[in-house]
Amino acid sequence: MDRSLRALNRFGLGARIGEQESAGDPAAWLRSQLRPEFAILDGAADLPTTGEIASAVIRFGAAVRSDDAEERSAARREIAAIEVRESSASLARRVTSDAPFVERLVAFWSNHLCVSSLGKPQVAPFAGHYERDVIRPHVLGRFEDMVLASARHPAMLLYLDNAQSIGPDSKAGRATTRSGRGRGLNENYARELLELHTVGVNGGYEQRDVEQLARILTGWSVAGVRSRDGAEGPPGFLFRSAIHEPGDKTVMGVRYRESGEGEGKSAIRDLCAKPSTADFLAAKLACHFVSDSPPAAAVAAIATTWRATNGDLLEVSRTLIDLESAWDPGFRKFRTPQDWLVAVLRAVHASEIPPRLGFVLRELRHPLWRPPAPKGFGDTTSEWADPDSLLNRAELSRSVASRVPDTRVDPREFLGVTEVKDSGALSSMLEDGSISRSERVALAIGGPAFQWR
Amino acid sequence: MNRRRFVQGMCYGGLATLGAPLVSLARVPGNGRFVFVLLRGGLDGLATVVPIEDPAYRSIRGRLAYDPQDLLPVGEGFALAPGLAPLSELAARGELVALQAMAIPYRTRSHFDGQAILETGLDRPDGSSDGWLNRLLQVMEGRREGIAVAAGLPRSMSGSIGVATWSPASLGATSDAYIERLHVLYQRDPVLLGRFEAALQLQEVATEAAAGMAVTGQGRRRGQAAPVMRATARFLREPDGPNVAAVEFGGWDTHTNQGLAGGSLDRLLAGLAEGILAYKAESGSSWSDTTIVVMTEFGRTARPNGTGGTDHGTAGSGLVVGPGVARGPVLTDWPGLSERELYEGRDLRPTLDTRAVLKGVVMGVFDLTAAQANRVFPGSTDVRPRADLVR
Numbered sequence: 001m002d003r004s005l006r007a008l009n010r011f012g013l014g015a016r017i018g019e020q021e022s023a024g025d026p027a028a029w030l031r032s033q034l035r036p037e038f039a040i041l042d043g044a045a046d047l048p049t050t051g052e053i054a055s056a057v058i059r060f061g062a063a064v065r066s067d068d069a070e071e072r073s074a075a076r077r078e079i080a081a082i083e084v085r086e087s088s089a090s091l092a093r094r095v096t097s098d099a100p101f102v103e104r105l106v107a108f109w110s111n112h113l114c115v116s117s118l119g120k121p122q123v124a125p126f127a128g129h130y131e132r133d134v135i136r137p138h139v140l141g142r143f144e145d146m147v148l149a150s151a152r153h154p155a156m157l158l159y160l161d162n163a164q165s166i167g168p169d170s171k172a173g174r175a176t177t178r179s180g181r182g183r184g185l186n187e188n189y190a191r192e193l194l195e196l197h198t199v200g201v202n203g204g205y206e207q208r209d210v211e212q213l214a215r216i217l218t219g220w221s222v223a224g225v226r227s228r229d230g231a232e233g234p235p236g237f238l239f240r241s242a243i244h245e246p247g248d249k250t251v252m253g254v255r256y257r258e259s260g261e262g263e264g265k266s267a268i269r270d271l272c273a274k275p276s277t278a279d280f281l282a283a284k285l286a287c288h289f290v291s292d293s294p295p296a297a298a299v300a301a302i303a304t305t306w307r308a309t310n311g312d313l314l315e316v317s318r319t320l321i322d323l324e325s326a327w328d329p330g331f332r333k334f335r336t337p338q339d340w341l342v343a344v345l346r347a348v349h350a351s352e353i354p355p356r357l358g359f360v361l362r363e364l365r366h367p368l369w370r371p372p373a374p375k376g377f378g379d380t381t382s383e384w385a386d387p388d389s390l391l392n393r394a395e396l397s398r399s400v401a402s403r404v405p406d407t408r409v410d411p412r413e414f415l416g417v418t419e420v421k422d423s424g425a426l427s428s429m430l431e432d433g434s435i436s437r438s439e440r441v442a443l444a445i446g447g448p449a450f451q452w453r
Numbered sequence: 454m455n456r457r458r459f460v461q462g463m464c465y466g467g468l469a470t471l472g473a474p475l476v477s478l479a480r481v482p483g484n485g486r487f488v489f490v491l492l493r494g495g496l497d498g499l500a501t502v503v504p505i506e507d508p509a510y511r512s513i514r515g516r517l518a519y520d521p522q523d524l525l526p527v528g529e530g531f532a533l534a535p536g537l538a539p540l541s542e543l544a545a546r547g548e549l550v551a552l553q554a555m556a557i558p559y560r561t562r563s564h565f566d567g568q569a570i571l572e573t574g575l576d577r578p579d580g581s582s583d584g585w586l587n588r589l590l591q592v593m594e595g596r597r598e599g600i601a602v603a604a605g606l607p608r609s610m611s612g613s614i615g616v617a618t619w620s621p622a623s624l625g626a627t628s629d630a631y632i633e634r635l636h637v638l639y640q641r642d643p644v645l646l647g648r649f650e651a652a653l654q655l656q657e658v659a660t661e662a663a664a665g666m667a668v669t670g671q672g673r674r675r676g677q678a679a680p681v682m683r684a685t686a687r688f689l690r691e692p693d694g695p696n697v698a699a700v701e702f703g704g705w706d707t708h709t710n711q712g713l714a715g716g717s718l719d720r721l722l723a724g725l726a727e728g729i730l731a732y733k734a735e736s737g738s739s740w741s742d743t744t745i746v747v748m749t750e751f752g753r754t755a756r757p758n759g760t761g762g763t764d765h766g767t768a769g770s771g772l773v774v775g776p777g778v779a780r781g782p783v784l785t786d787w788p789g790l791s792e793r794e795l796y797e798g799r800d801l802r803p804t805l806d807t808r809a810v811l812k813g814v815v816m817g818v819f820d821l822t823a824a825q826a827n828r829v830f831p832g833s834t835d836v837r838p839r840a841d842l843v844r
Binding site (some may be wrong): 067118119120188191192195196201363365372373374375381382383385386387388389390391392394398420423425426429435439442443446447448449451 | 563564565566569578580581604605606608611613615616617618619620631632634635637638639640641642644645648649651652653655656759
């Protein structure tokens with residue numbers, strides 16, 4: 001019974017009331033979810049295509065330069081509408097999915113290779129498409145394929161500025177030098193690719209490697225997101241040889257012969273295959289699934305699988321299920337705001353998401369696809385359990401509880417979905433008829449026990 | 454629980470507390486308090502610390518040039534905006550220095566990059582760096598408790614040292630039966646109990662600070678300066694409370710109709726002045742140990758734009774306030790506003806590095822060595838701290 005609850009809360013996104021009674025062998029249940037088709041979003045056909053998104057971005061780009069306030073606000077509304085459609089679809093999937101382990105993996109990898117609309121409004125309409133197109137198809141596939149797909153998606157190319165990085169000795173680079181416009185190499189994506197996406201900050205690279213990798217990736221750009229791009233072909237990835245830095249390059253001791261777009265593909269595959277990448281991701285996964293300070297054995301087990309399979313995420317996910325420490329009640333994780341709200345909604349079998357969920361997530365400083373920096377959101381207790389946040393959850397619980405219909409749940413049933421065993425204080429409050437039913441629900445979801453998974 | 458006492462450094466910072474409070478009007482080493490006020494959006498520095506004697510001032514500012522009679526002259530050819538007039542008392546006592554032609558060390562006109570640079574204390578964008586205030590807490594000795602007075606943990610405070618948080622939005626939450634019951638439940642959670650109790654303490658202190666102030670609706674969400682600064686002073690005046698605070702205010706991105714005396718920007722500045730005075734009034738004897746620094750991510754264009762506002766620029770202005778201020782009323786290496794002196798033909802040219810100011814201030818307030826200050830601001834070894842700023 002405890003292991004069922006563990007599978008639902010730790011590996012999944014929160015137990016539904018009554019759900020653990022019906023689960024069979026918890027590990028087998030988790031393994032049965034690991035099918036690539038379960039990662040694909042149903043109803044994606046109703047979501048915006050690359051073409052629709054690119055048109056909105058073009059209109060937005062024109063509008064911000066316009067003096068027409070009406071045109072500007074119409075363009076902003078169009079972008080916001082796409083964002084809401086995408087985020088609602090993604091969050092609804094987290095709340096209603098019957099393969100919640102897969103959804104947790106999607107959220108993990110989407111945050112690992114995050115894009116953010118903060119400071120980059122043109123990324124906003126692409127962010128949902130990025131998760132559908134880059135993360136979901138590869139979440140049980142190969143890590144290097146996921147990183148390559150992210151490197152070529154407009155959201156990432158725009159977010160970390162690679163689309164506008166120009167090789168200083170490229171045809172276009174020499175022209176801009178002559179004209180004194182001074183646009184040139186942008187290292188932003190190359191740096192984060194090393195530091196945050198693959199080998200990690202201690203992965204053994206130097207500033208020179210960042211510069212060389214940035215040169216390799218010059219030319220990896222986006223077509224069809226500016227009005228003057230019209231004739232270049234369909235919106236999406238475009239290798240622009242005119243801005244690609246010519247010549248051989250060396251990154252972390254490996255020499256890449258001049259081969260245009262091919263250099264970047266080889267370099268990314270090589271970085272993904274580094275032992276330091278395996279170690280970096282093994283530690284990050286163990287921290288997410290076991291504890292803020294995971295046992296070394298858990299990290300080692302994940303790293304071993306990663307190396308043996310060169311980052312086969314299906315095998316890596318199976319290894320997570322096999323970790324003893326992931327099932328050990330001595331370890332636990334503090335729920336992030338997204339995790340906490342999704343768990344509340346799953347507990348009461350919500351079939352859709354509340355209309356203001358996006359607003360509430362912003363208030364709890366955990367908005368979907370809008371982390372403050374390329375590192376993504378953290379998932380440790382010290383990052384989320386600050387005093388103000390605990391009080392905000394307490395206050396919010398009251399307003400959430402007042403919206404749960406009285407007939408939907410008996411407050412006592414929350415004891416069955418809560419990870420931390422109750423010493424009696426919570427159960428006696430939940431049985432106390434002198435406290436309103438709504439406040440008892442608030443105590444169940446706003447109290448400390450429900451904050452853990 | 455005795456909520457008037459900040460138990461064991463908020464219980465989870467893991468830091469020892471001092472003994473009896475030292476009450477004295479003289480600044481006591483180790484007792485320093487530092488408040489970093491970030492004005493998000495890009496304060497128009499030329500409308501704040503006004504170069505009234507620059508020959509090009511009137512022509513370049515055009516419709517945004519103040520009537521000199523509305524301004525508060527502080528000397529050295531500069532005057533403060535009308536809204537800052539309430540600070541004249543501080544200026545007269547030598548407790549205020551205006552910073553001018555100051556900029557972050559990285560040239561950007563993006564709010565996002567500019568704030569990231571100012572908050573990480575680095576000279577280039579770095580996606581994963583800690584905030585410089587958190588690094589300050591890591592480096593300084595003795596009592597070191599941080600608090601962020603903001604909606605969410607600002608980048609400047611994020612990092613490995615746990616800091617308290619309080620946001621004006623939580624004003625009004627009551628210690629009613631529901632919160633008392635939750636408190637009972639939190640007694641069973643040793644990891645979270647200290648954090649929850651810290652929240653209740655801060656709430657109580659802040660509610661007292663806000664007593665008599667109508668902070669409701671929109672104002673409560675936006676964070677009016679006076680109640681926020683008053684609450685911050687309450688937190689920092691506690692002898693074993695926090696001694697490093699990050700506070701922030703928004704609304705400074707004045708692209709349209711920023712106005713002159715009594716205009717929209719001037720009203721924001723008046724609110725800021727009111728906030729600083731509210732802090733002083735509320736801080737009691739701890740004022741003698743307090744230094745407040747006000748900064749923004751960038752200044753704005755020297756010329757007005759077509760909609761009565763200004764666009765994103767480069768160098769701007771700031772303030773250092775407190776009894777420890779040790780120099781004249783204006784700190785600047787004034788580059789001038791003539792056409793050929795403007796940065797890229799449009800902005801005030803930067804001549805003062807924000808890090809030189811911040812290093813000088815924290816060295817003075819917390820008795821840091823230059824080596825410690827260089828750890829707070831990595832990559833700044835060749836940026837000489839303005840050691841003359843704070844005693």
